[in-house]
Amino acid sequence: MFNDFKLVDDRPVYVQLKDYLKEMIMKGHLLEHQKLPSTRELSKLLSISRNTVLNAYADLEQEGIIYAVKGKGNFVGKVTTLKTPSIELNWKERLNKATLLADELDLIRQDIHWKKGMISFNSVAPEEKLFDVENFKRAFLTRMSMEGDIVLNYGYAKGYKPLIEYLLHYMEIKGVDISNKDILITNGFTEGLDILISSLAKKSGRVLCENPTHHAALKLFRLHGLEIQGIDMQDDGIDIDQVEKSLLEKDFDFAYLIPSYHNPTGIVTSSEKRNAIIQLFSKHQIPIVEDGFNEELRYSGSHLAPLMTFIGAGNSIVYISSFSKILFPGLRVGWILADKQLIHCLESMKRARTIHTSTLDQAVLYQYLQDGYFEKYLKKARSVYKKKYELARQACKQYISFKRMTGDGGLHLFIELEEGINARILLEKCYKKGVVFYPGDVFYTNGGGSNTFRLGFSRLQDEDIVRGIQIIGDTLKNDMGS
Numbered sequence: 001m002f003n004d005f006k007l008v009d010d011r012p013v014y015v016q017l018k019d020y021l022k023e024m025i026m027k028g029h030l031l032e033h034q035k036l037p038s039t040r041e042l043s044k045l046l047s048i049s050r051n052t053v054l055n056a057y058a059d060l061e062q063e064g065i066i067y068a069v070k071g072k073g074n075f076v077g078k079v080t081t082l083k084t085p086s087i088e089l090n091w092k093e094r095l096n097k098a099t100l101l102a103d104e105l106d107l108i109r110q111d112i113h114w115k116k117g118m119i120s121f122n123s124v125a126p127e128e129k130l131f132d133v134e135n136f137k138r139a140f141l142t143r144m145s146m147e148g149d150i151v152l153n154y155g156y157a158k159g160y161k162p163l164i165e166y167l168l169h170y171m172e173i174k175g176v177d178i179s180n181k182d183i184l185i186t187n188g189f190t191e192g193l194d195i196l197i198s199s200l201a202k203k204s205g206r207v208l209c210e211n212p213t214h215h216a217a218l219k220l221f222r223l224h225g226l227e228i229q230g231i232d233m234q235d236d237g238i239d240i241d242q243v244e245k246s247l248l249e250k251d252f253d254f255a256y257l258i259p260s261y262h263n264p265t266g267i268v269t270s271s272e273k274r275n276a277i278i279q280l281f282s283k284h285q286i287p288i289v290e291d292g293f294n295e296e297l298r299y300s301g302s303h304l305a306p307l308m309t310f311i312g313a314g315n316s317i318v319y320i321s322s323f324s325k326i327l328f329p330g331l332r333v334g335w336i337l338a339d340k341q342l343i344h345c346l347e348s349m350k351r352a353r354t355i356h357t358s359t360l361d362q363a364v365l366y367q368y369l370q371d372g373y374f375e376k377y378l379k380k381a382r383s384v385y386k387k388k389y390e391l392a393r394q395a396c397k398q399y400i401s402f403k404r405m406t407g408d409g410g411l412h413l414f415i416e417l418e419e420g421i422n423a424r425i426l427l428e429k430c431y432k433k434g435v436v437f438y439p440g441d442v443f444y445t446n447g448g449g450s451n452t453f454r455l456g457f458s459r460l461q462d463e464d465i466v467r468g469i470q471i472i473g474d475t476l477k478n479d480m481g482s
């Protein structure tokens, strides 16, 4: 007995001993009223100090797991562990349709699994080596010393007030009229969209969006049972004639659009088109959910204002965003900016579902933003990504014979091959040569896009970007005759 007690480095020894003894008692290896070794014996046996054993025994006694008898020692107390015969349930049978669908649509599970050492163009996450960890630590310490007690307690469902104020001002600087609007803080963009869809009445049960579009959004639309009407993308944004036709033919509960550095095509909707979009949807009284996720990743050209700026004091746009692509996606902090009354109701939905987003995370993010680190970091990140973007574009032009390449900025490019060339077959062949990318069909609303793929370059070294694209191009040429 006790010979399987193994110590790990970074945990107090008395806690490890306490946990070990507790487990032995709970599992029935030490029986009720059994005498435990004396503190002297056990410290000798395990080569630990006597004080450590004393501390462990004291904690166990306080928890009522052991008891001491003066002059006799320590004994195992009464532990009731009710053991009933175990049964095997079939959980799969008990899952609802949406969960089974979520499982089926879970790209992470279905991805071709890349191995270490491969060149992966799959990710469109930020490059973590760029993360400004030192200043984030500083922001953490500052906020904790100012109000650690407050941020560790329950907070408001709507979000951490200073962050909301900051973001309202941030959106105002972008040109948005914030009068009659408010913000709800969410766990990233994705939860924001989920809360919104969960809150809207299903009238037509239809959503209109760009085709292709963000896979996570498509997944949510499907899980919520919405019928999806995808509209083709042109080089300057959604095909407005097709939108007009669809709006005349059918009703929609809302439209979902990504006007800047669209995922997956990377296209920036022109200002003329932004204007036309607003006119059309306003005429048909259909709300737009604007995804602002990539707005900050502009490398050149003039600034294009969010769609929300076009509606002035109007309330037909729900703007959802996060700093996931430019700051720290692991923080899971995003926001919904919308009509005040709508936010009031979404706040109740948020409270009902998750109480609130971590106040600590919001508070540290606020401090980081407030201290001006974001602007500095953004400058650095933009210049690094711009270089990678230009390199990737240039390499694609040089090595890949594509029909169309799009991507006006952001962290990825989108390639359309000649009709009939299957990007999944290309992927299989490239995988054998150590290169992976995202086949574009997963972003399509209607099963199209078999000849497309997305190249995320943000987390790759320059030489890997070029080498990977060259391998894709050579494979296309040599193995697929393109």
Ligand SMILES: Cc1ncc(COP(=O)(O)O)c(C=O)c1O
Pocket (backbone or CB within 6 Å): 124, 187, 188, 189, 190, 191, 214, 258, 262, 263, 291, 293, 321, 322, 323, 324, 325, 329, 334
């Ligand atoms: C179109 C789009 N919107 C939003 C996001 C960010 O989502 P989240 O804030 O939940 O990480 C992404 C991330 O890839 C995206 O591609």
